[in-house]
Amino acid sequence: MPTNWLSDSEQHAWRMFITTIPDLNAALEADIAAHGLTMGDYEVLVFLSEAPDSRLRMCDLATALRLSPSGLTRRLDGMVKAGWVDRASCSADRRVMYAHLTAAGLEKMSVAAPDHVASVRRHVLDQLGTDGVEQFGELFGKIRQHLHGLQPA
Amino acid sequence: MPTNWLSDSEQHAWRMFITTIPDLNAALEADIAAHGLTMGDYEVLVFLSEAPDSRLRMCDLATALRLSPSGLTRRLDGMVKAGWVDRASCSADRRVMYAHLTAAGLEKMSVAAPDHVASVRRHVLDQLGTDGVEQFGELFGKIRQHLHGLQPA
DNA sequence: CGAAGATACTTGCGATCACAACTATTCACT
DNA sequence: AGTGAATAGTTGTGATCGCAAGTATCTTCG
Incomplete structure (x- = not known):
């Protein structure tokens, strides 16, 4: 007994969405892994x-x-060990720790970023076309606005 | 030095997307948790x-x-313990284990599903409008098709 | 038929992350 | 000033999940 309380169009939209997201994540993750990074x-x-x-x-x-x-804390542990980030304490508020990008981290970033942008283009933006990109942003803007309205409550 | 090799429209679309997805996941997860379930x-x-x-x-x-x-295997361990699923071996191929929905699982499903559908409607479909839902499905269909073309390679 | 390889599942191990509890520090209010 | 609440961060613990290795079963092909 399938759950069918959605119209065909809704059903289709939702299925496309939830089946695509994990694959898209995996694709982006796989591409960035070439630089020894996780997303x-x-x-x-x-x-x-x-x-x-x-x-x-x-x-x-x-x-x-x-x-x-x-x-x-734990994600930074790894990145500090890799040398991309270091921790700096704050003189004005001694509870605070800054996460600070090292030169090595900036270098890593500048090498990886173009590939990541290309990855996003290839897997997403190029598939949508100019109008599609516009719509895409607008649609998620609406969802985002709704969700954001729930947060501060 | 922001990574700006995307047009404003692309930048906007991508940012809306990646900032919304985790919040949307969290919202759906929070709603289904009322039934003692994870997504x-x-x-x-x-x-x-x-x-x-x-x-x-x-x-x-x-x-x-x-x-x-x-x-x-491990996800089913939990669900078997909860009584929603049981394991059945296959007489035709003894390597195979079936995951089988129990009566309790079906009951749980039929109680939780309407709420979940309502949750999807509230957080997503209602925000997009009829045309938006149509576009949404189409856009993800395109991405999905591209990604699926990479899988079987 | 029988050995080599493929397939289905489970278990050991390590990585990631959230929640709760804890310490340290700062803020708010009297 | 001084106490209580709030805030920033870390650590202990447990849940989830992937990879590699192991076992069992099936399939293929000489």
Whole structure:
């Protein structure tokens, strides 16, 4: 007895979505792995490289990455060991630890980023076409706005 | 130095996507948790309830769920313990184990499914509108087709 | 028929992550 | 100033999952 309380169009949209997401994740993960990175690592590099002074407070980075505090602590452990990030304490607030991008991390980032962008293009953007990209952003903007309305409650 | 080798429209689309997906997952997970299920468990129930005789071979179920064989073994361990699924061996091929939906599993499914569908509607479909749902399915169909072309290689 | 290889599943092990508990520090309010 | 609440981060514990290795069974082909 299939769950059929969705119209055909809805059913189709949802099925396409949930069956595609894991495969897309896997494809992106596989591509970035060529640089010895996971997508998680890569995202850390992205956020840090875009931040003022190439550093962020742990809690801000955790929020940005949608990671729990402990999850971030451990992800950074690995990245510190790899030499891409180091920890710096904050003189103004001694509870705070900064995650700071090292030169090696920036270098890794600048090598990996073009490949990752190409990967995103190949697997997603190129498949959608110009109009499709526009629609894609708009649709997720709507979902995002709805979800964001739930968060601060 | 932001990675800016994407047009504004592409940048926007991609950012909306990658920031929304984890939140959407979390929202769906939170809703289904009211039934004592994870999304992973729920998906098992869906596939089994739609299968002939309410059962599937482990390997087919693993493929459907995009789960490794060992991952499925352990997920089923939990669901067997919960009484929603049982294992049945196959007389025709004794390597095979069937995952089989129990009456309790079907009951759980029939109670949880309406809520889950409502959750999908609320968080996604209702936000997109009729045209949006159509576009959504089409866009992911394109990505899916591309990714599927990579799999069997 | 019988050996080589393929297939189905499970188990050992390690990686990742969330939750809860804990320490350290800062903030708010009297 | 001083106490209680809030905030930042780490560590202990347990859940989930993938990979590699192991066992059992089946298939293929000489």
